Amino acid sequence: xxxVAQRSKxxxxxxxxxxxxxxxxxxxxxxxxxxxxxxxKETKSSGSQLKIAATDLDMSMLSYLTVNASKKGSITVxxxxxxxxxxxxxxxxxxxTATDNxxxxxxxxxxxKIGGIPxxxxxxxxxxxxxxxxxxxxxxxxxxxxxxxFAISGxxxxxxxxxxxxxxxxxSMLMVATDGHRLAKVSLKNKKFHGLSGSVIVPPKALNLLVxxxxxxxxxxxxxxxxxxxxxxxxxxxxxxxxxxxxxxxxDAVIPKDNDKKLIVEKELLxxxxxxxxxxxxxxxxxxxxxxxxxxxxxxxxxxxxxGEARETIPCDYSGEEMEMGYNANYVLDILxxxxxxxxxxxxxxxxxxxxxxxxxxxxxxxxxxxxxxLRLAD
Numbered sequence: 001x002x003x004v005a006q007r008s009k010x011x012x013x014x015x016x017x018x019x020x021x022x023x024x025x026x027x028x029x030x031x032x033x034x035x036x037x038x039x040x041k042e043t044k045s046s047g048s049q050l051k052i053a054a055t056d057l058d059m060s061m062l063s064y065l066t067v068n069a070s071k072k073g074s075i076t077v078x079x080x081x082x083x084x085x086x087x088x089x090x091x092x093x094x095x096x097t098a099t100d101n102x103x104x105x106x107x108x109x110x111x112x113k114i115g116g117i118p119x120x121x122x123x124x125x126x127x128x129x130x131x132x133x134x135x136x137x138x139x140x141x142x143x144x145x146x147x148x149x150f151a152i153s154g155x156x157x158x159x160x161x162x163x164x165x166x167x168x169x170x171x172s173m174l175m176v177a178t179d180g181h182r183l184a185k186v187s188l189k190n191k192k193f194h195g196l197s198g199s200v201i202v203p204p205k206a207l208n209l210l211v212x213x214x215x216x217x218x219x220x221x222x223x224x225x226x227x228x229x230x231x232x233x234x235x236x237x238x239x240x241x242x243x244x245x246x247x248x249x250x251x252d253a254v255i256p257k258d259n260d261k262k263l264i265v266e267k268e269l270l271x272x273x274x275x276x277x278x279x280x281x282x283x284x285x286x287x288x289x290x291x292x293x294x295x296x297x298x299x300x301x302x303x304x305x306x307x308g309e310a311r312e313t314i315p316c317d318y319s320g321e322e323m324e325m326g327y328n329a330n331y332v333l334d335i336l337x338x339x340x341x342x343x344x345x346x347x348x349x350x351x352x353x354x355x356x357x358x359x360x361x362x363x364x365x366x367x368x369x370x371x372x373x374x375l376r377l378a379d
Contacts, residue, residue, distance in 0.1 A: 001073025001098040003037050003050060005065065007089050013052050013063040014083045016237070019209050021079045022056040030056055033082060034122045035098070036074035037067070053125060054079060059206050060125050062238040074119035077103050085112050126226070126240040128233050133222035134196035136173075138214045140188055141221070144175040145207045147186045147368055150334045152204045153179035163201040163244040165251075168225075170197065176251050182331050183251060183371040184338070190365045198225040201248055206230070206241035213237055255371060256347070256354050261320035263292060263346035264360060270344070271336045273312050277301045278329035280308040287375050288329040293322050301329070325351040326375035335370040352376065 014033070022030055034053040048069035053062045075098040085105055086094070095106040098116070105112045145164070153161035164177040173196075174187040210232055214221070222233030232239040278288050281301035291298040295318060300311040325348075335357050336344065343360035357370045 001035070001037055001069075001075060002071040002096065003048065003067045003069035004093055004095050005050065005067040007086060007091050007094050009065060010050070010052075010067075010094070011083075011086050013065050014079075014086060016209070016213060017052050017054045017061055017063060018079060018083055019205075019212070020054040020056060020059055020061045025056070029076060029117055029121050029123070031078055031080070032076035032117055032122070033079040034074065034076045034119055035096070035103070036119060037069040037072045053122070055123050055125065057123060058203070058242045059209075060123075060240045061209065062125065064236045073098055075101065075103055075116040076119055076122050077114055077116040081114055085114075126229055126231060128222075128231055128238055129224065130222065130233070133224045133231070133233055135220040136168075136196060136223050137218070138221050139216075139218045140173070142211050142214050144173070144186050144188065145211050147338045148175045148177040148184040149204050149207050149211075150338070151177040151179055151182050151184040151370070155179065159244060160201060160246055160248050163203045164207060165199065165201055165248040167199040168196040176248070178249075178251060178371075181328065181373050182335065183254065184335070185251070185367075185369060185371075187367040188365060189367070196223055196225070199246075199248075200225055200230055201244040201246055202230055203241055203244060206232075206239055210239055213239070254354065256349060256356060259347040259349045259353075259356055261323070261348040262318070263297070263320075263348060264317035264343055265297065265314070265346070267336055267339055267342060267344045269314055271333060273299050273314050274329050274332055274336075277310040277312055278333075280306065280310040281329055285375060286329045287326045287377075288332070289324060289326050289377060291322075291324045292316075292318050292320070294319060320348075323348070323351055324377060325355070326377045327355075327372060328375060331372055335372065338368075338370070340368075 017033060025031055036051040038049050048067055050065045050067040089107055092108055097104045101116045103114050103116055148164050152164055164175050166175050172189045176185045224231040228243055230241050230243055277299045278301055280303045281288055282303055288299055288301045296313055297316045298313045302309045339359045341359045341361040345358045345360050347356040352374060354371050354373050
């Protein structure tokens with residue numbers, strides 16, 4: 001195998017692939033990146049193609065780059081070492097030559113050689129059947145992921161919560177995530193999703209990588225719901241992820257139906273005050289107390305280890321009975337980051353029941369809310 005590529009171009013593809021490599025593995029091949037030159041039939045590009053691939057067996061990613069290949073072939077090389085070499089190389093053309101399971105990386109003023117493993121030992125990757133894929137707006141999907149992924153649980157004893165539930169029908173799509181302490185749900189309606197239908201639980205690693213790859217680009221991407229895996233088909237990249245087995249818990253059962261007290265407050269004012277007051281919150285619970293009174297709310301926190309207390313009062317729109325409740329400040333801040341507009345609405349019932357948070361101004365064809373469980377206040 002021999003090909004020539006611009007350093008900046010191949011580095012861009014490698015940095016994305018690097019996100020898939022496992023941090024540690026008992027299988028050396030999983031620490032390697034597959035490099036394979038082929039004709040440009042896999043993508044819309046013409047000319048020779050370099051396929052770059054990585055997998056941790058649960059998730060895999062392929063990227064296709066246009067290169068000048070004079071000899072076809074393939075090899076796998078240690079991913080981190082390979083990326084470090086390309087990252088530190090000066091800008092310009094680099095020549096790559098693979099012979100006898102060794103890869104030579106030739107720069108203008110020198111060369112590097114690293115040992116590899118035959119490509120035949122690299123795990124087989126899922127194939128993309130474009131006849132089965134449906135199209136989804138990339139920005140619709142990115143928006144849904146960003147508004148929910150923060151609430152995914154890291155508790156391995158409840159595996160179904162270790163991913164986001166994604167349900168799709170012809171004209172509606174929703175995503176839900178919860179860790180048992182908070183819940184985020186976003187629904188998009190009255191949009192065309194080109195026949196996509198089904199329900200899957202997607203790990204956050206795949207969702208975060210997808211958001212990183214798409215960025216602000218607005219285009220349709222291919223989606224395939226498989227029996228035990230999910231495929232995202234971008235123009236020059238493919239992400240495949242093993243799905244989490246369900247069933248997903250009945251989240252509707254925990255959504256309050258009788259929260260009759262409304263609190264409206266400036267989002268940025270609440271966020272900045274929460275950040276300041278939480279500096280002196282408990283290091284473990286991060287508890288911050290909201291004391292609601294007519295048209296004002298007091299935020300307070302205490303840290304017995306530091307002998308410290310913090311207290312601030314901010315204006316709000318509230319006319320219900322006086323009430324005090326405790327929340328994890330980090331959870332509050334995570335939720336506020338995802339709320340659109342200048343104000344948020346809290347829908348409350350009692351100090352020990354779940355509260356709901358909405359953007360005051362709702363986006364057309366979108367429903368979004370977060371649920372947060374209170375902490376029991378110390379006497």
